[in-house]
Amino acid sequence: MNKIFDDLNTNQKEAVFSTEGPLLIIAGPGSGKTRVITYRFVYLIISGKALPSEILCITFTNKAAEEMRVRIAKITNLDQKEVEKLWIKTFHALGLRMLKEYYAFAGLNRDFVVYDSDDQLKLVKSIMKEYNYTSITPERSLETIQEMKEKSLGDISNLEDQYLVENFGELYQIYQRKLSENNAVDFTDLIVLPIKILRNNPKIRESFQKRWKYIMVDEFQDTNLSQYELIKLIINENRNICVVGDDDQSIYGWRGANVENIRNFDKDFKDCKLVFLDTNYRSTDEIINFSNIISNKMLFRREGKIIKGIGNKGSKPTIIEAYDIYREAQIVAKIIKNLVRDGYQYKDISVLYRANYLSRILEEEFIKFGIPYKIYGGIQFFERAEIKDILAYLKFSVNPRDFVSFSRIINTPKRSLGDSAVSKIVNVSDIQNVDLLEACYIFEKQEPKYSVGIRRFLDAIQILRDEKLSIADRVLKLVENIGYYDYLRTLEGDPEDRIDNVKELIVAIEDFESKGSGTISDFLDSAALVQPSDYINENNSVSLMTLHISKGLEFPVVFIYNVVDGVIPHSRSLNRLNELDEERRLFYVGVTRAKQKLFITLSKISRSFKGSVEYRSPSRFLDGISEKFIEYYKDYSNKFL
DNA sequence: CCACTTCCTGTTTTT
DNA sequence: CAGGAAGTGG
Numbered sequence: 001m002n003k004i005f006d007d008l009n010t011n012q013k014e015a016v017f018s019t020e021g022p023l024l025i026i027a028g029p030g031s032g033k034t035r036v037i038t039y040r041f042v043y044l045i046i047s048g049k050a051l052p053s054e055i056l057c058i059t060f061t062n063k064a065a066e067e068m069r070v071r072i073a074k075i076t077n078l079d080q081k082e083v084e085k086l087w088i089k090t091f092h093a094l095g096l097r098m099l100k101e102y103y104a105f106a107g108l109n110r111d112f113v114v115y116d117s118d119d120q121l122k123l124v125k126s127i128m129k130e131y132n133y134t135s136i137t138p139e140r141s142l143e144t145i146q147e148m149k150e151k152s153l154g155d156i157s158n159l160e161d162q163y164l165v166e167n168f169g170e171l172y173q174i175y176q177r178k179l180s181e182n183n184a185v186d187f188t189d190l191i192v193l194p195i196k197i198l199r200n201n202p203k204i205r206e207s208f209q210k211r212w213k214y215i216m217v218d219e220f221q222d223t224n225l226s227q228y229e230l231i232k233l234i235i236n237e238n239r240n241i242c243v244v245g246d247d248d249q250s251i252y253g254w255r256g257a258n259v260e261n262i263r264n265f266d267k268d269f270k271d272c273k274l275v276f277l278d279t280n281y282r283s284t285d286e287i288i289n290f291s292n293i294i295s296n297k298m299l300f301r302r303e304g305k306i307i308k309g310i311g312n313k314g315s316k317p318t319i320i321e322a323y324d325i326y327r328e329a330q331i332v333a334k335i336i337k338n339l340v341r342d343g344y345q346y347k348d349i350s351v352l353y354r355a356n357y358l359s360r361i362l363e364e365e366f367i368k369f370g371i372p373y374k375i376y377g378g379i380q381f382f383e384r385a386e387i388k389d390i391l392a393y394l395k396f397s398v399n400p401r402d403f404v405s406f407s408r409i410i411n412t413p414k415r416s417l418g419d420s421a422v423s424k425i426v427n428v429s430d431i432q433n434v435d436l437l438e439a440c441y442i443f444e445k446q447e448p449k450y451s452v453g454i455r456r457f458l459d460a461i462q463i464l465r466d467e468k469l470s471i472a473d474r475v476l477k478l479v480e481n482i483g484y485y486d487y488l489r490t491l492e493g494d495p496e497d498r499i500d501n502v503k504e505l506i507v508a509i510e511d512f513e514s515k516g517s518g519t520i521s522d523f524l525d526s527a528a529l530v531q532p533s534d535y536i537n538e539n540n541s542v543s544l545m546t547l548h549i550s551k552g553l554e555f556p557v558v559f560i561y562n563v564v565d566g567v568i569p570h571s572r573s574l575n576r577l578n579e580l581d582e583e584r585r586l587f588y589v590g591v592t593r594a595k596q597k598l599f600i601t602l603s604k605i606s607r608s609f610k611g612s613v614e615y616r617s618p619s620r621f622l623d624g625i626s627e628k629f630i631e632y633y634k635d636y637s638n639k640f641l
Numbered sequence: 642c643c644a645c646t647t648c649c650t651g652t653t654t655t656t
Numbered sequence: 657c658a659g660g661a662a663g664t665g666g
Binding site: 061116251252356416417419420528529546571 | 642643650651652653654655656
């Protein structure tokens with residue numbers, strides 16, 4: 001056997017070589033999970049059990065998928081092109097890919113677009129306005145719609161919860177109809193529509209079942225009902241399904257993730273083989289001991305899990321209680337300075353927090369201390385208004401049924417086409433049964449009052465449809481044609497910053513095009529699935545992110561900021577035991593990101609967003625932990641300042 | 642139609 | 657306190 005497998009431990013080897021039938025791998029933090037999946041992938045190929053194209057591997061992030069590709073390229077002789085073609089994707093990328101193949105079976109046409117949460121919300125708002133829904137916020141409506149879609153797998157007649165059906169059934173139906181009229185799908189559709197297609201078309205289902213002989217799913221604890229269903233539909237009678245995960249790290253319950261998927265996998269698949277990876281190669285013993293204390297207090301948990309270290313010695317986790325939340329940020333900054341003085345690099349360090357707003361306070365201190373930092377999450381590049389504007393132009397140019405994009409750009413920049421013009425155009429489109437672009441052409445002739453503005457809009461769209469030019473050139477021309485930079489300069493905030501973002505977008509498009517020919521639709525698809533973790537550690541700066549985003553990552557030094565009751569655990573989860581458990585798992589995830597040093601900071605005084613002072617206690621997760629395992633400092637000693 | 646004002650509401654986490 | 661919605665006057 002090839003010697004690349006020699007550096008695996010006994011359990012890891014068992015996981016890699018157990019190829020036939022269902023396999024459940026419970027993999028604790030730092031236990032070499034990614035390596036096991038990668039090696040298993042490679043083993044399947046070099047043992048001749050499968051061709052590279054016959055293996056499907058589902059990862060949680062694009063970044064994980066990309067890293068796997070790089071690793072596989074290193075240890076096999078597949079060339080660049082073959083590696084690109086491997087089936088290593090996130091669930092959403094897989095679903096999108098399936099839809100691109102079978103869009104017609106879902107009532108879509110080829111250039112359908114993917115709505116992000118912002119687009120979804122706009123659609124819901126417009127529906128609520130049109131149909132006079134007032135008793136509930138649009139945000140809450142959208143949440144409910146998503147929940148219904150997820151639970152019913154896209155078929156509302158399956159929904160058992162009669163309360164939801166009675167109160168939101170109509171709204172749900174309208175939303176779904178509008179999506180279809182817009183030739184658009186939302187994130188949940190990316191999973192649910194493929195499920196419908198597979199269920200209703202045995203031939204298509206069989207072709208997918210034949211396509212993949214072996215299927216692996218990473219981070220299985222964070223799959224939801226529909227994702228699990230999709231998997232069940234594509235595995236064939238050999239049931240070579242391998243799922244990997246850790247129920248202690250399930251943190252997306254609020255998004256529909258179902259821990260029971262992993263807890264019950266060995267009940268769903270009775271003959272399933274079970275492998276535990278319980279050795280943590282990542283962290284020092286001190287950090288592992290601390291993390292075991294945290295996880296042992298979980299109420300609902302698979303039995304008998306204790307994570308062992310490999311004898312890496314370090315220092316005990318440090319808990320620091322500061323005077324107030326500002327001082328707390330200052331202490332974090334100060335310690336980072338000291339660490340860098342002692343030889344650490346900024347990129348070795350990460351600061352994690354429960355909610356995005358906490359990054360602002362850290363940010364201010366970091367600027368004062370001259371610490372380079374990068375915030376992941378929060379407002380994403382592709383969510384910035386100026387980027388969304390340009391993307392909306394692109395979306396509308398390929399999909400002129402997309403009302404959400406249309407209403408975003410028809411009057412951006414100002415063309416004297418306000419609400420009344422928009423509703424008249426929609427009217428034309430409804431009555432004459434044409435898409436919004438054609439409706440504009442008709443409307444231009446009907447209403448001289450608006451014709452100048454409409455003409456300018458149509459010219460702009462026409463530029464994007466000129467296939468003689470590259471996409472990047474078209475966008476460049478568009479930006480110039482509509483005077484977009486001048487428009488940005490009229491807005492609040494830093495206009496040059498926004499202009500830079502647009503230029504960055506154009507570079508991203510050039511990049512995309514340099515990798516081979518692609519259409520506007522292809523570019524939009526790739527942009528739709530970008531995640532915050534995709535660009536981590538690209539330069540030497542401290543990484544700031546939420547605990548959620550940190551899943552799957554590791555850093556030599558980790559700070560967890562503002563570990564107080566009401567934040568971790570979050571105040572809205574205090575009443576429900578399973579939610580409290582999820583908060584504990586979230587904390588556990590944060591703690592286990594640390595390789596060498598772990599700092600937990602807190603403060604009793606913080607400020608609520610209304611400007612009043614708020615008092616907090618240290619997180620209950622820190623209660624009753626013996627001094628044997630931690631260093632506890634109160635900053636009144638000024639030790640850290 | 643649009644720019645300006647005032648009012649109001651609401652901080653978890655994100656594909 | 658901030659960001660969006662709704663209302664007002666040019």
